[in-house]
Amino acid sequence: xxxxxxxxxxxxxxxxxxxxxxxIAFGIFVTIKKKHHASxxxxxxxxGPPGAVTKKYADALHAAMQFLDVQKSGKLVHNxxxxxxxSALDDGSPAKVDLSKGMYDAGDHMKFGFPMAYTATVLSWSxxxxxxxxxxxxxxxxxxxxxxWITDYLVNAHLSDNVLIIQVGxxxxxxKCWDRPEDMTEKxxxxxxxxxxxxxxxxxxxxxxxxxxxxxxxxIDSTYSDLLLKHAKQLFTFADKYRGSYSMSIPxxxxxxxSTGYGDELLWAASWLYHATKDKSYFDYVTGKNGEEYANWGxxxxxxxxxxxxxxxxxxxxxxxFGSKDTSNSATLQKYRDxxxxxxxxxxxxxxxxxxxxxxxxxxxxxxxxxxxHPVASAFLAVVYSDYMLSSRTAEISCDSDxxxxxxxxxxxxSQADYVLGNNPAKLSYLVGYGDNYPKxxxxxxxxxxxxxxxxxxxxxxxxxxxxPNPNVAAGALVGGPFLNETxxxxxxxxxQAEPSTYNSAVIVALLSGLVTTSSVxxxxx
Ligand SMILES: *[C@@H]1O[C@H](CO)[C@@H](O)[C@H](O)[C@H]1NC(C)=O
Ligand SMILES: *[C@@H]1O[C@H](CO)[C@@H](O)[C@H](O)[C@H]1NC(C)=O
Ligand SMILES: *[C@@H]1O[C@H](CO)[C@@H](O)[C@H](O)[C@H]1NC(C)=O
Ligand SMILES: *[C@@H]1O[C@H](CO)[C@@H](O)[C@H](O)[C@H]1NC(C)=O
Numbered sequence: 001x002x003x004x005x006x007x008x009x010x011x012x013x014x015x016x017x018x019x020x021x022x023x024i025a026f027g028i029f030v031t032i033k034k035k036h037h038a039s040x041x042x043x044x045x046x047x048g049p050p051g052a053v054t055k056k057y058a059d060a061l062h063a064a065m066q067f068l069d070v071q072k073s074g075k076l077v078h079n080x081x082x083x084x085x086x087s088a089l090d091d092g093s094p095a096k097v098d099l100s101k102g103m104y105d106a107g108d109h110m111k112f113g114f115p116m117a118y119t120a121t122v123l124s125w126s127x128x129x130x131x132x133x134x135x136x137x138x139x140x141x142x143x144x145x146x147x148x149w150i151t152d153y154l155v156n157a158h159l160s161d162n163v164l165i166i167q168v169g170x171x172x173x174x175x176k177c178w179d180r181p182e183d184m185t186e187k188x189x190x191x192x193x194x195x196x197x198x199x200x201x202x203x204x205x206x207x208x209x210x211x212x213x214x215x216x217x218x219x220i221d222s223t224y225s226d227l228l229l230k231h232a233k234q235l236f237t238f239a240d241k242y243r244g245s246y247s248m249s250i251p252x253x254x255x256x257x258x259s260t261g262y263g264d265e266l267l268w269a270a271s272w273l274y275h276a277t278k279d280k281s282y283f284d285y286v287t288g289k290n291g292e293e294y295a296n297w298g299x300x301x302x303x304x305x306x307x308x309x310x311x312x313x314x315x316x317x318x319x320x321x322f323g324s325k326d327t328s329n330s331a332t333l334q335k336y337r338d339x340x341x342x343x344x345x346x347x348x349x350x351x352x353x354x355x356x357x358x359x360x361x362x363x364x365x366x367x368x369x370x371x372x373x374h375p376v377a378s379a380f381l382a383v384v385y386s387d388y389m390l391s392s393r394t395a396e397i398s399c400d401s402d403x404x405x406x407x408x409x410x411x412x413x414x415s416q417a418d419y420v421l422g423n424n425p426a427k428l429s430y431l432v433g434y435g436d437n438y439p440k441x442x443x444x445x446x447x448x449x450x451x452x453x454x455x456x457x458x459x460x461x462x463x464x465x466x467x468x469p470n471p472n473v474a475a476g477a478l479v480g481g482p483f484l485n486e487t488x489x490x491x492x493x494x495x496x497q498a499e500p501s502t503y504n505s506a507v508i509v510a511l512l513s514g515l516v517t518t519s520s521v522x523x524x525x526x
Contacts, residue, residue, distance in 0.1 A: 067476030068146035074100035087181035102153030113166035124212030126510035177457035199246025203239035204265035263294025268308035287332035313340035345399035372481035379416035383514035440469035
C-alpha cells in the first residue's frame, strides 16, 4: 500500500464513498454507452493508490535509473557509480558561469542542450504522473535528484533573458578522443542562441523542462520551483518572439541533433506552462492561431527529442479529461485529444489503423539508429493515456469501427517493455544490467576504459578497439537496439545499435514507472 492511504486518516472512507458513487455513475455511463456500441462495456478498474508491485519492472526501473548517475558531469555528490568521478569542473568558464553539472549526452562527453532538456521534461512528466509509484520502490528521490542535476545546469545556461547556452564541447574535437570524462583535456567551447541567432526549438524545450520541473519541485522546494518557473516564462517569451530553428541559425548542430521545426516545441512549452501556472493565456496560445499553424491535428507522429507533438496531444488531453469546464469543453482541445487517440489507435496492434512499422514480434520500429527510442516513448504515452482513461472512467476509445479499452493500451505498453527486457528473438535485454544477458560492448567511453588506465585522448582508442567486454558496466544504459530483423551486433564500434543516451534513459524510466504497479495516475497537476 502506498504512503497516501496510510498517512491520511479520512482517505479510506472517502475512497469508499467515491467508489460507490463512481460505480453508480459508471453503471449509468455504461448503460448509455451500450445503446450506441454493441461492444464491451466491462467496468474499468477504479483508480486508487499504488497497488501490488511487479518485481520485474521494479528491478528494471532500479537498473534504468542508474544510467542517469553514470551520465552526470561535474563535482559528484553521493556518487553511486564506483567507476565515475568528478569531471568537466571548468565547463562554462568562457562565459564565466558554472556549467559543470548537467549530463553527458551518450557515449561521448558532449552536453547537447536540446536532447538534455527533453530528458528533463520527460523525467519531470514521469515524476508528475507516477511519482507515487516511484516512491513505493524507492526511486522517487533518485529521480528528483537526477532531474535537478539537469535543471541546475539549465538555470546557469540561461545567461540572460534572450541568451541560452545550448552546447558545451566541440563534437569534432570530442570525437577525436577516446578518454574517460575524468581525464578529459579537450577544449570545451560554448554555443549560444540569442536574438540574432535564435533557436525557438531549443529555447522552448528548455522552457518546457523548467516549467514541468517547477511542478515537481513545488511541494519540496518552493523557492527553487519559483526560480524554474521564472526562467521557463522568460525562455518561452524568447522562443516565441524571436522565431527560428537553432539548426538554421547554427547549421553545425545539424550533424547531431537536427531540429526539423520549432512549432511543436512552442506548443509543448505552452502546454507545460499552462499546467504550471494555470494562466489562461498559455491555453489560448495552444488553442489559438499557433495551434492552427503547428498542431497538425489528426496526423499521428512519433514522440522523440525532435518531435513533441504526440506528447503535447497526450498532455493536453489531460485537461480534456480532468480540467475545469471553461477549458475542457474547448472544441480545439478536443482536436488535440482526437489526435492523441489517433496516435493510440496507430500503436494498438489490432486497431484498423495500426501502424505497420513493427518487427515480426511486435516491436514498434521506425529507425535503424537508436531504434528503441520510438517504441519506448510510444509505450510511455500509451500507459499514460490508459491511466487517464481509467482515472476519468472512460471505458474505451474508438479506432474506426473498433473500440479499445485502457487494458488494451496497457497491454501494448507492457509488450514493448517486455521486448526491451529480453522477451525477444535475440533473448537479449537491451537494458544493461538487467537480466542475465545484456550487451557487454556498449559504446561508452567511461565504461570501456579501466579506472586505473593511464591512457589519454589518442592512445585511449585502444579501449574502443579492444576485443574484451567493457571493464565497467554502464548500468541502466538503454542501447540503440535491434535491426528490423531483430538481430543485434554487440560491438563497441557499432554506435548505431550499441550507443545509449540519456534521453533513452528518460523514456524507459518513464515507461517502467508507469508499469511498476497497477494503479492509475494521481491527479497531481490538473
Ligand atoms: C549570438 O549567437 C551566435 C551563435 O551562437 C554567436 O556567434 C554570436 O557571437 C552571439 N552574439 C553575441 C552578441 O554574443
Ligand atoms: C535538418 O532538418 C532540416 C529541416 O527539416 C532539413 O532541411 C535539413 O536537410 C536537415 N539537415 C540534415 C543534415 O539532415
Ligand atoms: C570504428 O568505426 C569508425 C567509423 O565507422 C571507423 O572509422 C573505424 O575504423 C572503426 N574501428 C574499428 C576498430 O572497427
Ligand atoms: C539483419 O539486418 C541487418 C541490417 O539490415 C543485416 O546487416 C543483417 O545481415 C541481417 N541479419 C540477418 C540474419 O538477416
